[in-house]
Amino acid sequence: MVNSARRRLSVEERLDQLVRVGVELIATQPWDLLTMMDIAAAANVSKPLLYHYFSTKRDLYVAAVGSAAEQLRHATRPDPTARNELQRSLEAHVDWIEANALGYRTVLQGGVSGDPEVQAIVEQSRAEVVDRIVRGMALQRPPPALRIALRGWVGFLEGACLDWLRVGDIPKAQLVRLLAASLPAAIAVADR
Template identity: 35%
Template structure:
């Protein structure tokens, strides 16, 4: 048996260590299934010492969620350069990186449970709001019309629900879903544009710099392939 002096951590350093340990455990299993004893063992300290830094598992869970929420919100931050479709695709890849790394915790958080309370719900809403604001910034819109707000908030919700369904068996290749969500954004915007002139102008501006080989160009090609082919020499409908 070997012995050695264990380095004494400062208060904030120990708190950050416990948050990191808890976040790692919550990433592998639902927070409701992780005990304080497990967290203490993983951190190499006693159960009473955990309570010295956090009053209970809920407060530790909320601290871990705060770190995760900040990280998830940061995944939506993207330099506003280049075509929008490529930017959104990079955002979706980082978003699914997070979902992949924190699957059980992400699922438990979004689906609710005993560990979820008003504080955690508020943090979830913060992430959704941060994602919403980032997308508006990419579109160059400061004061969005009602239809655009509906499109962006619906898309953020769709990304969240798609990630949850993907975690339940991962039956669709992740890369396909990432691209499909970018296509979904364009489709939501296009449908809204069919009802509203302001949205139509915004859609045309959004597509103006899109290359033919980008994500939005890919969507046009896929939709075009679904259209029935008109036989050569067939009569055209009268106008």
């Protein structure tokens, strides 16, 4: 006889499961159109259980955006053994964006992206990109012009990726080359 009883998840496991479902939903469906009932059904939990962990849809959204940002940071983490770290990191970045296109667009352009907590997560992710570049240049603190150039390049990275997702008229490899070539140009202009 097969035991069909489901194991009860710990608080941490359940929270992780719900956040994972939130990340999946952000990546595949317009968040504004989802209800808590839809989310509970996708997670295969009751609506009251979902509310036990997240009192509002916004709370789950913020947690899911934070988790997605961490996934992107992890996917693009520096690899000191990589021959061309910039190329590898940008390929991983674009691969992640491609796999999470709707969520990426939603976070950067969607209505709920105006949420202060979501903006803080996005800002932290942008700052991490700049910090990684600065560390790769073996600098403690970038001069103001370099900092501005790098922040501008991060905006270019986001804008180029959003355009590529929307229009898709160049191959992914060409997008990565464009992004990789533009960073040294931004750095060079800052040095003038």
